[in-house]
Amino acid sequence: MSLLVKICGLTTPDTLGAALDAGADMVGFVFFPPSPRHVSLTDARALGREAKGRALKVALTVDADDATFENIVETLRPDLLQLHGRESVARIRDLKQRFGLPVMKAIPVETAADLAPLAGYADVCDRILFDARAPKDATRPGGLGATFDWHLLQGLKLDRPFMVSGGLSADNVTEAVRITRAGGVDVSSGVERAPGVKDGDMIRDFIRAARAAEELSVQ
Numbered sequence: 001m002s003l004l005v006k007i008c009g010l011t012t013p014d015t016l017g018a019a020l021d022a023g024a025d026m027v028g029f030v031f032f033p034p035s036p037r038h039v040s041l042t043d044a045r046a047l048g049r050e051a052k053g054r055a056l057k058v059a060l061t062v063d064a065d066d067a068t069f070e071n072i073v074e075t076l077r078p079d080l081l082q083l084h085g086r087e088s089v090a091r092i093r094d095l096k097q098r099f100g101l102p103v104m105k106a107i108p109v110e111t112a113a114d115l116a117p118l119a120g121y122a123d124v125c126d127r128i129l130f131d132a133r134a135p136k137d138a139t140r141p142g143g144l145g146a147t148f149d150w151h152l153l154q155g156l157k158l159d160r161p162f163m164v165s166g167g168l169s170a171d172n173v174t175e176a177v178r179i180t181r182a183g184g185v186d187v188s189s190g191v192e193r194a195p196g197v198k199d200g201d202m203i204r205d206f207i208r209a210a211r212a213a214e215e216l217s218v219q
């Protein structure tokens, strides 16, 4: 089966180019000011033009309001909204109606109990992203390079495509796909030299490793 590979938190033309040339299926742009990967609307417009038609453009937001979404949709023209906050099922239904875009909801995972809200989200979302739950005092709910226990997803029955993120790197992506059988993988910190500083070689290594794990995906 094919495996979707998403490189998230891209902020420069060079590293976006590295991800596109290496065959990323999705490229993610973070619209969350406390993040070291936050992009301005001006930069997002330029990066979005570069990515158009080569990979799906993903807009990552955290509990954003309607005005923020309107600006993002107008400038980036995203193919997918990644909701990484505490957005409710009702809020997601409203956003889908308002903007007509597919939605991927991030579900923070630490224990099996974190999977309880899944059914409600799966009903309304086009895709689910399982990410490591951030510590309570974290400055952001993701992009921290922390993994979770992938065995929690073993044998999961979900009638929606899902991806896995959280502390992935070229070294552990095969194991993550082998255990979870996810249909996609998403990385940010694992292809960076420092928080927010992407590295072209690490991006290429990650995509190569993910492609080699493709046959382990069952989605």
Ligand SMILES: O=C(O)c1ccccc1N[C@@H]1O[C@H](COP(=O)(O)O)[C@@H](O)[C@H]1O
Binding pocket: 008, 009, 028, 030, 032, 035, 036, 037, 060, 062, 084, 131, 140, 141, 142, 143, 144, 145, 146, 165, 166, 167, 168, 186, 187, 188, 189, 190
């Ligand atoms: O990247 C960020 O700064 C970020 C900020 C707020 C919410 C999510 C964020 N990143 C996403 O978190 C996961 C895991 O990232 P990592 O590989 O562990 O660094 C991924 O989807 C990032 O795009």
